[in-house]
Amino acid sequence: MSYTYETIGDILRLAEEHQISFGDVVIRHELEAYDRSEEEIVAEIKRRLAIFESSIQDGLNHIERTQSNMSGGDAATLHAGKPRLMSDIAYKAMTYAIAVNEANAKMFRIVACPTAGSCGVMPGAVQAVAEEYQLDADAMVKGFLASSGVGNVVANRACVAGAVGGCQAEIGTAACMAASAIVEMLGGTPYQVVQAIALGMKNLLGLACDPVAGLVEVPCVKRNGVYAVHAITAAELALAGIESQIPADDVIEAMNNIGRAMPAALRETSDGGLAVTPTGLAIAERVQSL
């Protein structure tokens, strides 16, 4: 029996054929393709989920600023406060995602997901949903599996590096990975998982990668928080039965085409966008003379 997949459509078809979940297809493929037992795979997933959590704690507990003084302490401020406008889940996801990227900026241990610059979206969104719904570790493992299948497809058929496809390739992939994880964790159908991916990616196409002073801080840290909420929005739409008019695989292809059409100035070179605003340039000069 082969669970080989190249596209999101492949995973959906295999899930429906075998009447299993989206994440089940991904683990069955992993078992087929790599010499590891299910116990080993689950143990390694749990090890990475534990690092998601320790990164959140590192970001919340260490409130000092980074060397560049561009970030640090915002997650703790949010954590000490209360939402004025958002749901508890969205607020928590935003807080946790920012915490992870603050931890990343301050040289704590993180799991790239899919990259270091976008490492907060998935832990933030998944941890918030798991806590608020009181889901157990097994549910989070299912979410991890679904999202890793999504990330693998994007990496293979498009790109996940800001230098290749702009921020949409990094944060965009992270957000639709997180959206797929949430739908899977809350028991959505494989078809709903796929809608969450399409809706997540479709609504952030074109996002530029223009980091100030070339560092993984501005806009990266807060952007992780904003797009953790975006992932929740996409999952909410999908779980309500809303469909994307453009299928997920087409959206991923569009992301790739847009990324490759972007000027180099908007692909992690810090030669455009926020990086070359008067303030961005002034910060870069200050950082250079540290």
Add this chain to the structure above:
Amino acid sequence: MNSIFDIIGPIMIGPSSSHTAGAARLGKMARCIFGAMPKRVDMTLYGSFAKTYKGHGTDRALLGGLLGFREDDERIRNARVLAEEAQLDYTFIESPLDIGHPNVVKFDVYGDNDRYMSVVGRSLGGGQIMITEVDGHDMSITGDEFTLVVFHSDRPGAISLISQALSESDINIASMRVFRKEKYKDAVMVITTDSVVNPVTVQFMRECPGIQDVMTFEAL
């Protein structure tokens, strides 16, 4: 399709897979190639490494690697202090030269008894690295697999000697590349294998005619 742990991974110290995780691996590989704890290391940084190394902690990651830390070791954060404690002298030199790749570092490594070695490497992104030069010899070492580096005279028969020694030890060669400066001068073979080559086989290779030295490296 890749493993799920390639897309949700690597586990690393932030903030950047290329400028931090890759730098730690470069430092660790330089230490492995030198084969001992260095006394002093001068690191010349090129391209984006030179421009952004402070904000990315590239300096601490390189030092952490030289101290033997993996890319996910939290001691990297304090590597400047730990290097001083380990009596490792170091300097960082920002080079304005464009040498054709954005993230390059040259290590000038000094040890006991005036031992010296130069190592040049680059960070390829996603934590992947490549050592491109050792003591002026071109080569390519990624640190992803067990690697043998064989320095030899460029004469017929050298490659078959080495491959025969490996096959007699039941070692499968994953890849092999030969680098040389000029025809019939010194050459370098870089061989990756599916399993670890035992020290007896390595010693046997060292004693073969035309073989000057053999280095081995575990996967990083």
